[in-house]
Amino acid sequence: MTTVGVVGRDAEIAALDRLIGDVQRRGAAVLVRGEAGIGKSALLGLACGAAAGRGLRVLRATGVESEMTLPFAGLHQLVRPLFGRLPALPAPQRRALAAAFGMSDDAAPELFLIGLAALNLLSDSAADQPLVLVVDDAHWLDRPSADVLGFVARRLESEAVVLVAAQRDGFPPVLTGPTVEERHLERLDRRSAEEVLTRRAPQLDPVARGRLLDVAAGNPLALAELPLEGPEDDSGHLTLTARLEHAFAARLPGLPDVTRDLLLVAALEDEGALGESLAAASALRGERVTAEALVPAVEAGLVAADDGRLEFRHPLVRHAIRQQSTLPERQRAHLALARTLPEPDRQVWHRAAAADAPDDALAAELDEAGARALRRGGVPGAQAALERAARLSTDPTQRLRRYLRAAELAFEWGRPDVVDRLLQETTALDVPDRERIRMTVLRERSEEGIQGAGTRRLTEVAAAAAADGRTDQALLFLHAAALRCMWAGASDAARVRVLEVVEEALDPDDVLALEVIGYAAPLARGAVLHEQLRARAAGPLDPDRTIAAGMAASVIGDLPLSIALLGSAVAGLRADGRLGLLSRVLMVEAWDALVVGRFDLASAAADEAVRLAADTEQPLVRAIALVVQGAVSAVRGAGDVEERVAEAARLGLQVESNGVLAVVQLSRGMVALNQGRHEAAWDELARLSDPNDPSYHPVVHSFSVGDLVEAAVNSGHRTEVEPILADLEALAAVTPSAPLHLGLRYGRALLAPEDEAEERFDAALAADLSSWPFARARLQLAYGAWLRRQRRAAESRAPLRAARDALDALGAVAWGDRARQELRASGEQSRPRTPEARDQLSPQELLIAQLAVEGLTNREIGARLYLSHRTVGTHLHRIFPKLGITSRAALRTAIGQ
Template identity: 75%
Template sequence: MRADGTTAGLVGRDAQMDALERLLHGVRHRGVAVLVRGEAGIGKSALLHHVSGTAAALGLRVVSTTGVESEATLPFAGLHQLVRPLLGRLPALPAPQRRALRAAFGLTDDAAPELFLTGLAALTLISDSAADQPLVLVVDDAHWLDRPSADVLGFVARRLESEAVVLVAAQRDGFPPVLSGPALVEHHLARLDRRAAEDVLARRAPQLDPAVRRRLLAEATGNPLALVELPLEGSRDEWAPLTLTARLEQAFADRLPGLPDETRDLLLVAALEDGGDLGAARAAASALRGHEVTAEALTPAVEVGLVVADGAGLAFRHPLVRHAIRQRATLAERQRAHVALAGTLRDPDRQTWHRAVACDAPDDAVAADLEDAAARAQRRGGVAAAQAALERAARLTADPAERARRYLQAAELAFEWGRPDVVDRLLQETAALDVPARERTRMTVIREGFEEGIRDVRAGTRVLTEVAAAAAADGRADQALRFLQAASLRCWWADPGAEARARLLEVVDRALDPDDVLVLEVLSYVAPFERGALVLDRLRALSGGPVDALRAQAAGDAASVVGDFPLAVEFLTSAQTGLRAEGRLGLLGRALAVQAWSALNVGRFDLAATAADEAARLAADSAQPLMGAVALVVQSVVSAVRGAEDVEDRLAEAARLGLEVDSNAVLAGVQFARGTVALDRGLHQAAWDHLVRLSDPADPAHHPVVRSFAVGDLVEAAVHSGHRSEVGPIVADLEEIAARTSSPVLLVGLRYGRALLAPEDEAEDLFSAALAADLSAWPFARARLQLAHGAWRRRRRRAAESRAPLRAARDTFDALGAAGWGDRARSELRASGEQSRPRTPEAREQLSPQELLIAQLAAQGLTNREIGARLYLSHRTVGTHLHRIFPKLGITSRVALRAAIGPEPATSTVAATVT
């Protein structure tokens, strides 16, 4: 037993200690992130202490941080504490990453860049440091980390596999997990069993009376902290019926009355400003007492087991100690302590917060200072901190109109960082005030949301449309466009009805510039068939010219919706350059998901696979479940086309995400994928059953646009499963749509469908007409048309004539990696009397999508650092992948990569500019 009363060893945690020690021993071969969870007092910090000691004994470098409740409003405070020992390497980072970290830590006046650029900078710093000596990152009380630090650590945790780094974080139950991801190792600490609990109690209080021992064991119920602390309370005959947490807090609080006054004051200021700086606590306590308080004043608190001191710092034995001290103090005592802290701390934001907490009445000067602090926090990327500061500023504001303004600004920030519960609370506070008309409009917009909230899509679309109309009438065109973008996006993910669409179009036509690419994107979502021809004409006019990243993305999205998938790929490839450079991973994830979907529909399966793989990872980083669902759909189809058997799990997960938000667009994509996979396997009845749902208005998977993408597949399934009569009306309806729009994918599909459905005497001409169209950008569709044409000729005893289209189809399928379709073409050729050699898989097909993308970039001459910066990975992770890639390709150097992986993917002809 140690002098401070803690046990010398952990009891009942052998399994967790063994598992963590194995990870530490293997850190040079594989990095990992671990989350330790459990209730208060369960031993999380003790387990982290064991990890730190074991790591040091193994020669690993340990850096640590602790989430502190009072610092939850200081952006990047936790991250700064963690990586501060590594900052000597900061000058060696690439310039954009170096600037990002310096701005995030307040070392410059620059605005913090996108969060994910800061995340990449932290990852590079950690990776480079681990190259010299493996690192163990220890994060205690992670639930109290400021939001930007937590997001960056989550980003880093998902990218450690190839690093010599173990990240171990501990957090209390009842909070959202700080770390997440498929590779995360999680340990939930349960209460100790009876034998282990008896062992702890015997070590802590060996002389206890048996009856008291039994009562303590029952009271503690296996909680280690309770087993250590409750014996100090003696053998009370009666204890109040409190929860265990309250009992422990009371146990700590009961030790306070016997302490000297200056010790209690020192503990109080330390509890209110819990950064662990003994000097700062002494200064505030001295101001509070009116004379110097020395470090010796802490000794009585150490002796009763409330704190641990090491010279310059102090730490509370447990967060419950800090909470007990705060609760035991009166309101007046806490206010005086806050005033003392505000007068002695150096950091202006901390000073402002303590002044604010000390206020018990409106104070416009403090409110103004809080608003300034919010602006500084937001500039550094601390949206959550800015929201908290603005909310407190509103509460201290005397003027109702000014208070409403601050509440609404705080609500907007709460929406931005994903806290609808906080948004609701702030809007309720605002609604109780006499809010001007314009601010009520802001309330409506915040409540409806700017992005993809679609649970009440009809009402939401109408409200956003009317708010946009009001903004336009006030001359606020930029705001009007923003609201209309949100409303139009809802029209894609779920149908608001014809009336809502018509009203939205009316406002767009009256308020916005039809030549603006961002407006074209709105039109594509709202009226893809009615305005599709107009949108395509203007998009094609833009192709080949300079377009900034945001507008290139908007153009790509619009082109995808109106069915020009080759053009969509072109614009979205262009957009990614700027989005990557700016660290806008949320938008980049969206661009990659739409690019993957577009590439899939034209048969560029390599690009579809690599884009979907990256989109899935970025969707997890940026909390975009709908984009994650699109990525899952694409991954499933590409895997099936390339011979994978089990893809339903991914599709089921995508369907679950779609159902969660009631999105018929996602459900339609899932059914489209299931139909495509069934066709690939020759299961025509199953394909029909999946695809026909897209055309049934009563089906939750009905989507007018997605069904237009699938018309060729639907006809093929119908023809081979006895549903010719049922498919006829659907095709006729789509023919009418095609007459008023120029959707390329619809025209390609209808030409294919016409040939398959044609009478005997018309089919040859229709096949020829379909093949005469320019399908150079649609290789998969052309190959399927050639396969169907050749098979039709063979069945009519025109074997010799069938072979040319069948050979062309086989060769294209082989080049695209569509194994099942290639086998079908070979089968038809055999039936025509011609043998084909089996397809020889290309070396590149052994690579995972991420490996293929890295190989492609390396083949273009990019260095590992450049590839890492582009893909938001560490350069060491890139190097690890290349070491795995070379043996798979049968090569030993980068020089041979270009030849080994074949031609580079098609390049864009849109010139992108970064603005």
């Protein structure tokens, strides 16, 4: 990669050069961050040159502030050269992109289906010619485009694509995830700064040179631009960014009027199309303006023009032009743009920018533009349009309606600060009672986290909404309140109030109401919910109620039912692109499967939930899924446990969830028990029984009883555990929760006196354990060990063999070894466990293999898992040698299906 004109960036240049040079072997995503003028754009320019020099195809886009309200404007700019490949995409993906880009009248689908379509469009193109995607000023991308690029960036490893994005400091990172490399550009050291200055202004005398080095403080743009303004100025009180803007602005007065007009319309529109800027400048001046008008600006180092594009030397140039113009000048330029631009939505935004008084007709047009943006999936753009429409409205009713709708949209795209600002705008308005309910609801919903403090207020808002006949809203906020009960340790009084309002406001037979009750009182109402959910699940349920029933079944302990219901909903969620809900469903399915002992399912569901939680920004989902990953790894004898569990604990503290912390503690206890560290297991699990501990959670505590007793018996804490067991016995009288009852039966057998133990074990093993393979195997192991200790070696071997075989089949390595040790002590030898070929596969590889066995093509597998079909193919090429096979036809036998 050539470094002409770039000084002090050798490490960054070398890193990008390596990625671009390696693009045919592996893809990558890099986010370059730094302050204004630090050299981000120069580095991106070098990347473009290096890519072109290697024969790679370069696609470029630049985020522009004025287009942040236009959904998918940045993505459209980036992939527009690939539109000829759209017909080759699967029909749902082709329609998704067409809707997102306004190329059809269809409503835009879920954002992640658009992301998958963009990924496959890029992947297919890269198969013919590797791609380098370059995105400058990424902090100004519209939110939907940024979300799609983040989705793509996390899936490039198997693609011949390198994505390099640059953004300014002070903004949230546009690209995130474990596969995204971030590089922060620091200011140049003194030696490098001197070299830049020598190249730029070799004529400077030593005094002026030293002064400029001090003022520029290692900022490359300042070193390059400030010397042109001369050594004397009166800007000592300005920040460096302001000095640079001042330096660019100082070049404007010397330009011809026509050039300044052309620069102003270009600065206000930001699209970069030279033809559009020339047309608007012509309309502004009432005479034809040609590209000749740009020549003085190019000579002044303010812009560059090539291939029909007009690009500013730096974003600060654009800002300086705007700041140097007067309000009337900007208004006239906006109106000129509105008369000449082709798209109605861009026209109306420029007319709105020029408006200096309320205008109901214009407000109505903005309202319609917001509806179009929403139809295309552009929630931020719709919010901005409605906010501007509200400000232009003379009718108080319409103004209030638009402010409240804008606030709802701001909540939807995660901006509580904007919600608060918009609600403040309504304080001087005459707000009807019904709308006050909406305002209260929005304020409550916009509270970050799931802390229990807002539970009571959410419940009262729900009660008011129900009294006003707004049952759907009442359900929405009762659901939110109940979730806080479940995950954030609400008080008993708050739980009781949630139940009261549910019974007053909702249909008690509706599964959606049962889900709320389950979250609010999973143990106290467990018996009734168990019967009702089993009855509802026996009949037809729509997708949302199927998921609701599955979620409720999980919290009351009917885990086999939960797994069945949630598993049946996964395919539909995938097809609809509802990845936010899918990640939550997978998280619960993974937890259920872990507790039941279906470790393959737990591992696959948790692995996917972790990945999707990054796409959907759900820290609680990620935390629980990480816990499951860690626990499964421990059971299977892997060592990558504590890092995952520690990250889950950090996330639990971040969202202030005692539920997450409880699951972390249970996992740590399970891991210690699996490793035979009984004292450590007792220390971890005993915390779950202490109501004063931050990780106390009644449901999780009820799930821990069997592990707790086993840890106590083997570490000398029998006396301490007996009162805990007695308390849980009382709880078992009101709930049929299977994990609680299984754990109690196991605990009773372990604690029983010698003359009662066999009866206790027989009773525990007589229960229906067909859906609980891990619990059954551990019971058999404990029973066989007890028989051997009673000198009944011959009798002990049958349950020990059954335990060994079941534990081997489940992949519970340490437990299976323990069964072998007991068998050896009984006088019977066992062959070492033979690892299955499928044990060599990662969770994602195993899932891909299973889908391939079902007969799905690579494209179909990719569509289900939100991966490109080429990534699926890469995984299969890795899977075959791991399994010792050479074709898809051999997969079924290799993975035991």
